[in-house]
Amino acid sequence: MKKRFDRKTALITGAASGMGRATALRMGSEGARVFCADIDGDGARATAEAIRAAGGEAGSAAADIGDPARCRALVAETVGAFGALDILCNIAGFGGLKALADETPEGWQRMFAVNVHGPFYLSQAALPQLLARRGNIVNVASTAGLMGQAYMAAYTASKHALVGLTKSMAVEFGRQGLRVNAVCPGGTATPFLATFAVPEGADPELISRLSLRPDYAAPEHIANMICFAASEEAEFVNGALLSVDGGTVAG
Numbered sequence: 481m482k483k484r485f486d487r488k489t490a491l492i493t494g495a496a497s498g499m500g501r502a503t504a505l506r507m508g509s510e511g512a513r514v515f516c517a518d519i520d521g522d523g524a525r526a527t528a529e530a531i532r533a534a535g536g537e538a539g540s541a542a543a544d545i546g547d548p549a550r551c552r553a554l555v556a557e558t559v560g561a562f563g564a565l566d567i568l569c570n571i572a573g574f575g576g577l578k579a580l581a582d583e584t585p586e587g588w589q590r591m592f593a594v595n596v597h598g599p600f601y602l603s604q605a606a607l608p609q610l611l612a613r614r615g616n617i618v619n620v621a622s623t624a625g626l627m628g629q630a631y632m633a634a635y636t637a638s639k640h641a642l643v644g645l646t647k648s649m650a651v652e653f654g655r656q657g658l659r660v661n662a663v664c665p666g667g668t669a670t671p672f673l674a675t676f677a678v679p680e681g682a683d684p685e686l687i688s689r690l691s692l693r694p695d696y697a698a699p700e701h702i703a704n705m706i707c708f709a710a711s712e713e714a715e716f717v718n719g720a721l722l723s724v725d726g727g728t729v730a731g
């Protein structure tokens with residue numbers, strides 16, 4: 481039976497953990513050749529091994545996506561390993577809660593380096609392959625890419641920027657058949673959430689507005705949407721901001 485990602489090659493960042501790992505496993509099980517990248521090289525290798533153990537094809541590499549040269553090399557390594565690149569999933573990212581007054585220039589810059597600059601470097605490097613193969617990009621933004629969130633100025637600004645990159649690329653390349661979409665999760669049960677300590681003196685009412693529901697999504701819920709956006713089922717979906725947040729951004 482034909483699988484959704486037969487003969488497709490995907491480069492997935494953040495593949496060591498959480499949504500990136502769930503997406504890599506899912507795409508691998510649906511026929512994709514998956515190149516797993518993460519700053520945690522051992523974790524990326526473990527995900528690739530799990531894909532191969534299940535009968536799929538996968539490679540892996542350690543990479544800090546804040547480094548433009550490493551991003552270019554990552555695309556070259558993917559094409560070197562599998563001969564092509566059809567799907568780029570920019571999933572790696574980090575966040576955290578911090579009162580605005582306590583944010584530092586270094587913290588602000590690192591947030592942008594990983595959450596925005598990395599996806600830009602990778603998208604630019606992947607462009608020739610993706611245009612030639614009518615491929616697509618899925619960026620993982622956040623509810624914080626669609627609405628203001630207290631105690632998260634750097635993270636929220638970085639995810640809004642990623643949404644802007646998504647929309648601009650969708651318009652610039654949509655007529656050439658390259659699709660660029662953003663999946664916008666709400667709170668999801670991954671190690672990422674462990675970094676979200678409520679700042680001292682934070683207003684509980686503002687914290688309660690971060691999520692409509694009291695529970696968290698599973699990483700597989702987000703992987704489902706990423707895989708849909710990356711698949712040919714979503715052939716006419718371009719520049720879309722796809723919420724998976726239990727209704728948080730609805731009002």
Ligand SMILES: NC(=O)c1ccc[n+]([C@@H]2O[C@H](COP(=O)([O-])OP(=O)(O)OC[C@H]3O[C@@H](n4cnc5c(N)ncnc54)[C@H](O)[C@@H]3O)[C@@H](O)[C@H]2O)c1
Nearest residue numbers: 494496497498499519544545572573622665667668670672
């Ligand atoms: N978990 C949530 O509640 C939530 C909500 C909305 C959006 N997101 C977004 O989802 C994405 C995935 O997060 P997750 O929840 O799966 O978290 P996670 O911590 O489980 O996974 C993130 C992965 O990114 C990797 N990473 C971090 N910095 C990197 C860098 N510089 N270079 C390469 N890899 C790097 C980490 O090593 C980790 O494996 C992130 O972009 C995050 O902002 C998460």
